[in-house]
Amino acid sequence: MFKATVIIKRRPKILDPEGKAVEQGAKLLGFNNVKQTRIGKYIEFFVDTKDKSLAEKEVKEYSEKLLSNPIIEDFEFSLEEVK
Amino acid sequence: MKPKFGVVVFPGSNCDHDAYYAVKKVLGYEAEFLWHKEKDLKHSNIIILPGGFSYGDYLRTGAIARFSPIMDSVYNFAEKGGIVIGICNGFQILLEIGLLPGVMLKNESLKFVCKDVHLRVENNKNIFTKSIKKKLLTFPVAHGEGNYYTDDATLKSLEENDQILFRYASKDGDTSSKYNPNGSVSNIAGIMNKKKNVMGLMPHPERHCDPVLSNTDGALIFNSIANNLFN
Numbered sequence: 001m002f003k004a005t006v007i008i009k010r011r012p013k014i015l016d017p018e019g020k021a022v023e024q025g026a027k028l029l030g031f032n033n034v035k036q037t038r039i040g041k042y043i044e045f046f047v048d049t050k051d052k053s054l055a056e057k058e059v060k061e062y063s064e065k066l067l068s069n070p071i072i073e074d075f076e077f078s079l080e081e082v083k
Numbered sequence: 084m085k086p087k088f089g090v091v092v093f094p095g096s097n098c099d100h101d102a103y104y105a106v107k108k109v110l111g112y113e114a115e116f117l118w119h120k121e122k123d124l125k126h127s128n129i130i131i132l133p134g135g136f137s138y139g140d141y142l143r144t145g146a147i148a149r150f151s152p153i154m155d156s157v158y159n160f161a162e163k164g165g166i167v168i169g170i171c172n173g174f175q176i177l178l179e180i181g182l183l184p185g186v187m188l189k190n191e192s193l194k195f196v197c198k199d200v201h202l203r204v205e206n207n208k209n210i211f212t213k214s215i216k217k218k219l220l221t222f223p224v225a226h227g228e229g230n231y232y233t234d235d236a237t238l239k240s241l242e243e244n245d246q247i248l249f250r251y252a253s254k255d256g257d258t259s260s261k262y263n264p265n266g267s268v269s270n271i272a273g274i275m276n277k278k279k280n281v282m283g284l285m286p287h288p289e290r291h292c293d294p295v296l297s298n299t300d301g302a303l304i305f306n307s308i309a310n311n312l313f314n
Binding site for chain 1: 146190234
């Protein structure tokens with residue numbers, strides 16, 4: 001079995017209103033050095049197979065078809081074998 | 084022959100009854116609800132994907148709803164030229180499934196916008212606005228993610244193919260950015276596919292149909308479809 005971790009990031013040119021809003025909070029807290037806050041998604045799940053290449057294929061397809069939107073987001077993932 | 088509207092119901096839809104009420108009770112057309120787990124469009128002539136928060140808007144708006152069983156049928160129906168309207172969350176679902184180009188971002192203002200807006204009708208050469216004489220319509224908007232975004236190449240293609248249907252405007256038709264409630268690229272409020280049988284719009288025509296609510300501009304769209312459907 002593999003534990004998959006997917007990180008989804010909004011492309012740098014795409015507006016990120018959530019990041020902007022959160023950064024307003026940073027300013028209120030006095031973190032004046034904080035800049036360019038960007039919010040993405042962290043998703044983890046298990047893939048129940050012993051075949052690593054199959055696991056990679058499924059994670060990639062799941063990320064492409066549902067977890068991310070290719071128009072505005074990029075994703076990266078890692079797989080860790082678990083017993 | 085009365086056209087029949089099929090109103091899809093997803094978990095989290097909340098404008099399904101408004102749409103049903105508008106087309107059936109106010110305008111007198113046939114209408115039926117279509118449960119998202121079913122595949123049967125029940126001989127509907129027009130499909131409405133209503134507003135709301137399907138699947139709680141989790142992941143991205145419309146991202147999960149587009150994989151509902153009914154959406155396979157809606158997709159095939161649209162590909163064969165069937166008339167499909169996506170309102171608000173329904174528009175977001177049409178973007179996710181790829182029947183319309185682009186994507187929705189959170190409103191630029193960071194606020195949920197709920198108010199009446201003026202729309203300039205950009206195109207009358209389609210079933211949705213063919214019978215509409217007015218150049219400006221007033222519809223309510225109610226959304227947090229209505230900031231339509233697409234890259235420059237797609238925007239150009241939308242313009243070249245006359246796919247932009249409505250732009251946010253002033254009451255006199257000025258489409259400068261100060262009349263843009265959500266930051267949408269080029270003030271876009273509604274678009275169509277290239278074949279002009281699929282429409283998505285963020286404002287809610289179904290909420291401006293009943294005369295008791297003092298504005299019936301929304302009825303113009305449903306009537307335009309009904310008047311031109313069998314011609």
